[in-house]
Amino acid sequence: MRTFHPAAMLALVAAVALGACAKKEPPPPPPTPVPAPTAVPTPVPFKVTSVDLGKSIGEDKKIKETAAAFAPKDTIYAAISSEGAAAKVTLKAHWTFGAKNQVVNEETRDIAPTGPAVSEFHIAKPSGWPVGKYKLEVSADGASVATKDFEVKK
Protein backbone atom coordinates (compact mmCIF):
# COMPACT_ATOMS: atom_id res chain seq x y z
CA MET A 1 0.00 0.00 0.00
CA ARG A 2 1.18 3.41 -0.96
CA THR A 3 1.52 5.91 1.83
CA PHE A 4 1.87 9.67 1.76
CA HIS A 5 4.53 11.42 3.66
CA PRO A 6 3.00 13.95 6.05
CA ALA A 7 5.08 16.73 4.50
CA ALA A 8 3.77 15.85 1.07
CA MET A 9 0.25 15.81 2.44
CA LEU A 10 0.76 19.27 3.90
CA ALA A 11 2.13 20.57 0.64
CA LEU A 12 -0.87 19.16 -1.23
CA VAL A 13 -3.34 20.78 1.18
CA ALA A 14 -1.46 24.07 0.95
CA ALA A 15 -1.49 23.92 -2.83
CA VAL A 16 -5.22 23.27 -2.92
CA ALA A 17 -5.83 26.09 -0.45
CA LEU A 18 -3.61 28.43 -2.42
CA GLY A 19 -5.42 27.52 -5.60
CA ALA A 20 -8.71 28.33 -3.96
CA CYS A 21 -7.37 31.64 -2.76
CA ALA A 22 -5.97 32.48 -6.15
CA LYS A 23 -9.32 31.98 -7.79
CA LYS A 24 -10.30 35.24 -9.43
CA GLU A 25 -13.28 36.97 -7.89
CA PRO A 26 -15.60 38.72 -10.33
CA PRO A 27 -14.88 42.44 -10.37
CA PRO A 28 -17.14 44.40 -8.06
CA PRO A 29 -19.89 46.27 -9.82
CA PRO A 30 -19.12 49.90 -10.38
CA PRO A 31 -20.47 52.03 -7.61
CA THR A 32 -23.86 53.40 -8.34
CA PRO A 33 -23.54 57.16 -8.68
CA VAL A 34 -25.21 58.81 -5.75
CA PRO A 35 -27.22 61.79 -6.89
CA ALA A 36 -26.15 65.02 -5.29
CA PRO A 37 -28.60 66.00 -2.62
CA THR A 38 -30.98 68.60 -4.02
CA ALA A 39 -32.18 71.32 -1.73
CA VAL A 40 -35.93 71.19 -1.37
CA PRO A 41 -37.05 74.80 -1.62
CA THR A 42 -39.03 75.93 1.36
CA PRO A 43 -42.11 77.75 0.15
CA VAL A 44 -41.78 81.43 0.96
CA PRO A 45 -45.09 82.96 2.00
CA PHE A 46 -46.23 86.04 0.11
CA LYS A 47 -45.04 89.28 1.64
CA VAL A 48 -44.95 92.90 0.49
CA THR A 49 -41.39 94.10 0.89
CA SER A 50 -41.67 97.73 -0.18
CA VAL A 51 -43.93 100.36 -1.69
CA ASP A 52 -42.43 103.19 -3.72
CA LEU A 53 -44.04 106.23 -5.29
CA GLY A 54 -42.86 108.05 -8.37
CA LYS A 55 -43.80 109.73 -11.63
CA SER A 56 -42.84 106.91 -13.99
CA ILE A 57 -42.01 103.21 -14.05
CA GLY A 58 -39.71 101.04 -16.11
CA GLU A 59 -40.47 97.85 -17.98
CA ASP A 60 -39.80 95.96 -14.78
CA LYS A 61 -42.66 97.94 -13.17
CA LYS A 62 -40.24 99.54 -10.73
CA ILE A 63 -40.26 103.26 -10.03
CA LYS A 64 -37.54 105.01 -12.01
CA GLU A 65 -37.11 107.77 -9.45
CA THR A 66 -38.96 107.78 -6.15
CA ALA A 67 -40.86 110.91 -5.19
CA ALA A 68 -43.00 112.18 -2.34
CA ALA A 69 -44.11 115.40 -4.00
CA PHE A 70 -45.96 115.71 -7.28
CA ALA A 71 -47.26 118.39 -9.62
CA PRO A 72 -51.00 118.68 -10.35
CA LYS A 73 -50.69 117.17 -13.81
CA ASP A 74 -48.46 114.24 -12.80
CA THR A 75 -49.46 110.62 -13.08
CA ILE A 76 -48.71 109.08 -9.71
CA TYR A 77 -47.35 105.56 -9.70
CA ALA A 78 -47.06 103.16 -6.78
CA ALA A 79 -44.81 100.13 -7.24
CA ILE A 80 -45.42 97.32 -4.79
CA SER A 81 -42.52 94.92 -4.49
CA SER A 82 -43.23 91.50 -3.05
CA GLU A 83 -41.63 88.15 -2.48
CA GLY A 84 -43.01 84.68 -2.04
CA ALA A 85 -45.58 82.61 -3.82
CA ALA A 86 -49.32 82.33 -3.58
CA ALA A 87 -52.07 80.90 -5.73
CA LYS A 88 -53.94 84.16 -5.44
CA VAL A 89 -53.38 87.44 -3.63
CA THR A 90 -55.66 90.44 -3.92
CA LEU A 91 -53.70 93.68 -3.81
CA LYS A 92 -55.59 96.89 -3.20
CA ALA A 93 -54.45 100.48 -3.62
CA HIS A 94 -56.62 102.91 -1.65
CA TRP A 95 -55.81 106.56 -2.38
CA THR A 96 -57.20 109.30 -0.15
CA PHE A 97 -56.96 113.07 0.10
CA GLY A 98 -56.69 115.40 3.05
CA ALA A 99 -57.35 115.07 6.73
CA LYS A 100 -60.85 113.76 6.06
CA ASN A 101 -59.41 110.90 4.03
CA GLN A 102 -61.67 111.65 1.08
CA VAL A 103 -61.49 108.70 -1.28
CA VAL A 104 -59.66 109.58 -4.46
CA ASN A 105 -59.54 106.14 -6.01
CA GLU A 106 -59.47 102.50 -5.10
CA GLU A 107 -58.36 99.68 -7.30
CA THR A 108 -57.76 95.99 -6.70
CA ARG A 109 -55.75 93.50 -8.69
CA ASP A 110 -55.45 89.76 -8.24
CA ILE A 111 -52.04 88.24 -8.75
CA ALA A 112 -50.57 84.74 -8.55
CA PRO A 113 -46.90 85.33 -7.75
CA THR A 114 -44.38 82.53 -7.93
CA GLY A 115 -41.50 84.57 -6.55
CA PRO A 116 -40.31 88.16 -6.39
CA ALA A 117 -42.72 90.43 -8.23
CA VAL A 118 -43.56 94.07 -8.71
CA SER A 119 -47.12 95.29 -9.12
CA GLU A 120 -47.94 98.87 -10.01
CA PHE A 121 -51.01 101.02 -9.54
CA HIS A 122 -51.30 104.47 -11.02
CA ILE A 123 -53.70 107.38 -10.93
CA ALA A 124 -54.01 110.50 -13.05
CA LYS A 125 -56.37 113.43 -13.06
CA PRO A 126 -56.57 115.26 -16.40
CA SER A 127 -58.06 118.35 -14.77
CA GLY A 128 -55.21 118.45 -12.25
CA TRP A 129 -54.76 117.20 -8.70
CA PRO A 130 -55.88 119.54 -5.96
CA VAL A 131 -52.92 120.78 -3.98
CA GLY A 132 -52.62 119.11 -0.60
CA LYS A 133 -51.68 115.97 1.25
CA TYR A 134 -52.58 112.52 0.06
CA LYS A 135 -52.19 109.02 1.36
CA LEU A 136 -51.90 105.64 -0.27
CA GLU A 137 -52.79 102.55 1.70
CA VAL A 138 -51.83 99.19 0.24
CA SER A 139 -53.47 96.03 1.43
CA ALA A 140 -53.04 92.39 0.56
CA ASP A 141 -56.02 90.08 1.00
CA GLY A 142 -57.70 92.73 3.09
CA ALA A 143 -54.83 93.31 5.51
CA SER A 144 -53.09 96.67 5.41
CA VAL A 145 -49.42 96.16 4.58
CA ALA A 146 -48.10 99.65 3.90
CA THR A 147 -49.05 103.31 3.80
CA LYS A 148 -47.35 106.13 1.94
CA ASP A 149 -47.92 109.83 2.38
CA PHE A 150 -47.29 112.23 -0.45
CA GLU A 151 -48.08 115.75 -1.43
CA VAL A 152 -49.21 117.62 -4.50
CA LYS A 153 -47.67 121.06 -4.87
CA LYS A 154 -48.02 123.75 -7.49
Add this chain to the structure above:
Amino acid sequence: MAFPDEKEPDFSDVESGSSSSAAKPKDEVVTRTYTVVGGDSLSKIAKKIYGDGGRWTEIFDANKDTIKNPDMIHPGQVLKIPGA
Protein backbone atom coordinates in the same frame (compact mmCIF):
# COMPACT_ATOMS: atom_id res chain seq x y z
CA MET B 1 -76.65 127.61 2.59
CA ALA B 2 -73.33 125.84 3.00
CA PHE B 3 -73.07 122.08 2.84
CA PRO B 4 -70.29 120.27 4.68
CA ASP B 5 -69.08 118.56 1.49
CA GLU B 6 -69.27 121.73 -0.58
CA LYS B 7 -65.54 122.35 -0.60
CA GLU B 8 -64.46 118.79 -1.07
CA PRO B 9 -62.53 118.37 -4.32
CA ASP B 10 -64.10 116.44 -7.16
CA PHE B 11 -62.17 113.28 -7.97
CA SER B 12 -64.70 111.87 -10.41
CA ASP B 13 -62.37 112.29 -13.38
CA VAL B 14 -59.52 110.33 -11.81
CA GLU B 15 -58.16 107.74 -14.19
CA SER B 16 -56.48 104.66 -12.79
CA GLY B 17 -54.79 101.49 -13.89
CA SER B 18 -52.58 98.69 -12.70
CA SER B 19 -50.31 95.93 -13.91
CA SER B 20 -47.99 93.35 -12.41
CA SER B 21 -44.95 91.30 -13.27
CA ALA B 22 -46.59 88.42 -11.39
CA ALA B 23 -48.74 85.87 -13.12
CA LYS B 24 -52.48 86.31 -13.17
CA PRO B 25 -54.65 83.88 -11.27
CA LYS B 26 -57.14 81.97 -13.39
CA ASP B 27 -60.03 83.91 -11.92
CA GLU B 28 -58.32 87.31 -11.96
CA VAL B 29 -60.51 90.21 -10.91
CA VAL B 30 -59.63 93.86 -11.37
CA THR B 31 -61.94 96.42 -9.81
CA ARG B 32 -61.68 100.17 -9.66
CA THR B 33 -63.83 102.91 -8.25
CA TYR B 34 -65.82 105.88 -9.43
CA THR B 35 -66.86 108.87 -7.34
CA VAL B 36 -70.39 110.02 -8.09
CA VAL B 37 -70.88 113.67 -9.08
CA GLY B 38 -74.06 115.74 -9.27
CA GLY B 39 -76.37 114.68 -12.10
CA ASP B 40 -74.97 111.17 -12.29
CA SER B 41 -77.11 108.09 -12.59
CA LEU B 42 -75.96 104.50 -12.83
CA SER B 43 -76.76 104.42 -16.54
CA LYS B 44 -74.81 107.64 -17.13
CA ILE B 45 -71.85 106.20 -15.25
CA ALA B 46 -72.08 102.97 -17.22
CA LYS B 47 -72.18 104.96 -20.45
CA LYS B 48 -69.17 106.99 -19.34
CA ILE B 49 -67.10 103.98 -18.28
CA TYR B 50 -68.23 101.14 -20.52
CA GLY B 51 -69.66 103.16 -23.37
CA ASP B 52 -72.94 101.33 -22.80
CA GLY B 53 -75.55 102.72 -20.45
CA GLY B 54 -77.31 99.37 -20.39
CA ARG B 55 -74.52 97.92 -18.30
CA TRP B 56 -75.62 99.90 -15.23
CA THR B 57 -76.81 96.64 -13.67
CA GLU B 58 -73.19 95.45 -13.41
CA ILE B 59 -72.37 98.51 -11.33
CA PHE B 60 -75.51 98.07 -9.27
CA ASP B 61 -74.73 94.39 -8.63
CA ALA B 62 -71.19 95.25 -7.51
CA ASN B 63 -72.46 97.87 -5.07
CA LYS B 64 -75.52 96.27 -3.55
CA ASP B 65 -73.91 96.61 -0.14
CA THR B 66 -74.17 100.40 -0.41
CA ILE B 67 -76.92 100.99 -3.00
CA LYS B 68 -80.34 99.86 -1.94
CA ASN B 69 -82.20 101.76 -4.65
CA PRO B 70 -80.48 102.10 -8.06
CA ASP B 71 -82.18 105.47 -8.58
CA MET B 72 -80.70 106.82 -5.36
CA ILE B 73 -77.01 107.56 -5.59
CA HIS B 74 -75.49 110.73 -4.24
CA PRO B 75 -72.50 112.97 -5.06
CA GLY B 76 -69.33 111.86 -3.33
CA GLN B 77 -70.45 108.24 -3.15
CA VAL B 78 -67.64 105.90 -4.17
CA LEU B 79 -68.77 103.02 -6.37
CA LYS B 80 -66.89 99.87 -7.26
CA ILE B 81 -66.63 99.48 -11.02
CA PRO B 82 -66.24 95.82 -11.99
CA GLY B 83 -64.19 94.77 -14.98
CA ALA B 84 -63.45 98.31 -16.11
